[in-house]
Amino acid sequence: MRIFVCVKAVPDTNANLKVGSDNLTINPQGVKYVMSPYDAVAASKAVELKAANEGSELIALSVGKDNKESRQRIKDALALGADRGVFIKDDAAHRDPLGVAKALVAAIKAEESCDLVFFGRQAVDTQASAVGPMVAQLLDIPFVMDCISLEIADGKATVKRSAEGRVETLEVSLPAAFSAQRGLAEERYAKLKDIMKAKKKPQADFDYAFPDAGYEVTAMTPPPERPAGKIVGEGPEAVGELLRLLQDEAKSLSF
């Protein structure tokens, strides 16, 4: 099987982000990047499947700025167990999801074959949950979102999906694409020797000319300020006053 995992560089979730002076991007100062957390879950599952299916190859794909932080995400995936990495340079400040999807599709189509493609349920920066379904649509293959378990047998995948108010068990034939919810796989962490081994694994660049997307980010702004809150009181005695405020002032409860 040929397995792909799409990984994205995102600011560490611990980062306290500020809008940059261009009012269009975040201020990069002091911001550390990591592999988007759900992509790490997706990669963990992909590595598990590769190990269980002899002769499989796992390719990590990433679209990002041509810098160390972005390229490092391919290395992270290699350290987790991917066989090789393909990096697609993109210098846009805000690349739209269809543009990213088209670039990933081009890179996948440049390979000999494709059986499985893994995504995170959402990148924790854009939080669009869009790239995975778009790639699947463009490749005309099935897509299952928010997978919590996945088994492959006889050219088919049986997947459990954590959906709204329900858990669905679905069957799709391969090739197919999936997005990972937490719990899909036991998360792997690279050990020092994995990181050393990863250095020897092949990494290539794939050139892609992004078409005009019809998507323009015109401004980035800080979140709207929340009015200062108040401590209503201490202990159970305060609940009466809290309920009064919720009903009369905030108008968020009525009975």
Add this chain to the structure above:
Amino acid sequence: MASKVLVFCEIKKGKFKKGSLEALSEGKKIAAATGGGDVTAVVVGGSDAKDLASSLGQYGASRVLVASGDWLADWNSDAMTRAVVLAAKAEAPEVLFISATLDGKDLAPRVAAALDVSLGSDITGATVEDGRLVLTRPVYAGKTYVTLKLSGATQVVSVRPNSFTLETDGGDAAVEDLALDFSADDLKVKVISVEAAASEKPDLTEASRIVSGGRGMKGPEHFELLETLAEEIGATVGASRAVVDAGWRGHGDQVGQTGKTVSPNLYFAVGISGAIQHLAGMSTSKCIVAINKDKEAPIFKVADYGIVGDLFEVVPALTAEIKKIKG
């Protein structure tokens, strides 16, 4: 130029999703702002879909296109995508709205890709400028916001539940059949079985009230306290990551930057300290109430109302008081 607006309206458990109705109301406003275009709803569902469809008039639809049949009763994202793409190609709207429910988040990108246009995903604000939409959405889980414009033939937008007001001053809608060009045999995704979750409550992403518990709950057995409070006020129960990692609640219950981003009207944070990743997922809530015994807890910085105290005393008192008010 008057824009034609198409709105996908999702049915779950025999009812339209509130988020879809909000999208419809907003669609009507957008159409009016562009000089009064048509607002058409598209509905795909089981055999009850047609009966439900005419009610969409009051929320702003002038026409409703309905594809119905027993085989469409359960959500199948492949079927939904094909049907909505079909409707969008036939109607060629300038604007297509889909509520960003969990299933809507799966549907909208596929429809956009099939139409070869980009997507405004999970947006929380929309205005019209020179006949085109100007959209806003939180990014980095609400740590910043972006403003964006789409210039494709159809502006496909998924709208975040609880972000737009629901208006019911519409009129009658003409219900028309949407003839499909595919059948159950063509579907690439086969639904083997569906297990309903224990809770009948709306998912966190669209709940209008949420009661979340953190490590301060001390163990899974005490979530009963929150379930009872939630029951009284019609809320969905959520959790911090600490709670999910400890296995006290399922992954689907996690609120935060690496969990679900929520925007309810009312959010209770109980025994949650307010780490940056948690705040990032819930700071767009309209009203935040924090209950925590540590008055220095960062959650109080974003809370509209706070009670400093032991949750094991405050929550039962709160539930009891609500019961008393309700009589």
